């Protein structure tokens with residue numbers, strides 16, 4: 001069945017709100033839990049009006065305890081529910097780190113595959129909003145390093161709308177990192193896209209609903225000189241770099257990784273086989289970051305096609321600095337273009 | 347002076363319903379009050395003795411602390427509105443809980459605050475202007491914690507309850523409890539909110555402090571709201587009973603009564619200093635402003651509620667009392683001028699702040715050299731220099 005596209009121009013925060021709404025309408029077991037997500041609608045208003053429309057049994061303002069939120073979500077999943085947890089800010093996920101890494105990530109393994117943990121943990125992350133400490137971090141690598149968790153991050157409103165529904169459909173736990181600096185970016189989305197279009201139907205090869213769509217990287221601009229892989233908040237920077245470089249006669253192939261665990265090595269390797277060069281961009285520190293893993297994996301696959309070492313543009317091995325100097329810390333357009341130049345210099 | 351039972355049952359004074367009878371002062375179901383909302387002194391069988399020595403000059407001092415705190419807080423809120431600060435969490439309405447409790451401290455006592463304790467910072471002698479540095483995004487801290495025995499804010503809710511427990515264990519190991527020497531015995535205070543009581547770290551902090559009878563005061567300002575979540579969502583019982591559950595002597599106080607806050611803290615400190623172990627204090631107060639300047643309270647609470655608490659303003663009641671015992675208009679006029687000056691100083695200081703050197707982000711990550719930091723720093727330095735040389739694009 002195909003429906004007429006119902007295009008609505010919305011900001012990313014609203015797109016996620018609409019995605020949550022669709023998921024809750026689709027499955028009565030889906031419920032939301034977190035701090036201030038009820039009457040306030042979350043500090044970023046992502047859950048705006050959902051408690052009013054779905055009631056406080058399905059949209060739960062929890063006590064102030066992240067370990068409690070995730071631990072209780074695990075119990076709810078045992079009882080057959082599909083909790084979507086909101087962690088208010090990246091830096092406040094750590095009280096829940098124990099529940100996420102020792103329990104959530106391992107229940108399926110421990111149970112010999114008998115118990116699934118279809119839990120989504122939504123985390124506004126990343127910097128650039130002038131915030132105080134703990135409100136600008138990018139801790140995705142810590143979770144990608146933990147087997148049993150899927151880690152994804154949308155870069156645009158339409159991606160966010162689709163991916164949140166795919167994450168909720170996933171039988172595996174998903175860390176859903178939302179680039180908070182992009183919450184206000186607007187785009188047209190098809191709010192009535194059907195389940196097939198949203199990738200929510202089980203694949204012909206038995207791939208669980210949601211999962212196939214979630215783990216694929218997307219090639220955003222086709223190019224021949226350098227592959228630039230980015231995700232979340234840095235995708236927009238990478239696209240700008242491609243435009244600017246294009247004006248100077250350099251052709252960049254921008255890839256939105258979308259998923260950090262797993263990493264879609266195939267898509268990146270195919271691109272690098274063509275371009276011979278790779279620059280990886282993320283806000284998180286490069287030291288032991290997603291870019292390091294991607295660099296190693298791509299080098300293993302594409303060594304004979306490569307014209308230059310993989311370069312990384314990202315955060316330094318420091319805590320996230322004070323807001324006054326965050327622009328110097330964040331991977332800027334200049335730094336991406338510099339890396340592109342450097343990789344072309346080999 | 348009037349003598350009355352002041353459990354003060356009002357629709358909002360204690361949103362977490364009490365299921366226990368108030369058996370009078372000394373019972374945790376009693377709310378200690380020494381100054382009524384209308385400004386009359388109240389006699390309390392247990393706590394009056396702790397505050398009887400506060401003469402008019404001392405009370406004027408407390409009023410001054412609160413008035414200056416409020417003026418500074420208001421200035422900071424407007425500095426945020428003018429774009430000079432990224433964020434500000436106002437302490438409006440909580441001045442009595444903060445100033446009263448802090449004035450009972452001795453210089454050698456240590457404080458772990460959360461982010462709203464501007465009145466405590468003032469009493470501890472922190473240069474108030476330094477409070478702006480964190481919220482301007484210029485520093486993560488702002489001052490030397492050990493210089494004032496007052497730590498910089500902990501923004502992760504509840505974490506510091508455990509730090510206080512550990513600090514108390516340190517005091518015990520130094521032998522600085524129960525010596526009877528006023529200048530030697532020490533204690534430590536953790537300030538946190540009603541929401542924080544739900545965090546595991548706060549429970550663990552109480553478990554640890556109770557287990558070893560550490561000289562720790564858990565000072566919970568129940569300001570009724572954790573952003574948009576009412577205190578009743580955090581606890582089915584009055585918060586003061588949380589302390590009791592851990593075997594910690596506990597007391598609830600009218601947090602808008604600066605004299606009572608002073609008195610209950612004085613008692614708790616005496617217990618801690620003398621080796622009697624921890625105390626849990628629930629100061630019932632109200633966050634009259636927004637959670638922070640980013641917050642919109644109209645989404646979750648009523649004007650009527652705000653108005654109810656405005657009637658219980660901690661400054662107004664002490665002012666009424668002071669006027670009744672002879673403090674003249676000239677005191678308030680002079681104080682206003684002093685407050686104006688404080689606000690003015692904060693404003694000009696804040697506006698004059700420059701941006702820190704970007705390379706400072708690499709400083710202090712470790713106490714010793716670390717090769718990864720040095721690599722990143724060297725890269726950054728070269729990169730910055732490339733702009734100066736006009737080499738980079």
Ligand SMILES: Cc1ncc(C[n+]2csc(CCOP(=O)(O)OP(=O)(O)O)c2C)c(N)n1
Pocket residue numbers: 035064066088092095462501502503538539540541542543569571572573633637
């Ligand atoms: C671990 C953690 N989770 C969430 C937050 C976000 N947050 C900041 S303040 C706050 C509410 C705190 O309420 P309460 O403890 O009552 O203190 P109040 O702000 O009312 O003084 C929340 C949820 C945080 N800072 N730390």
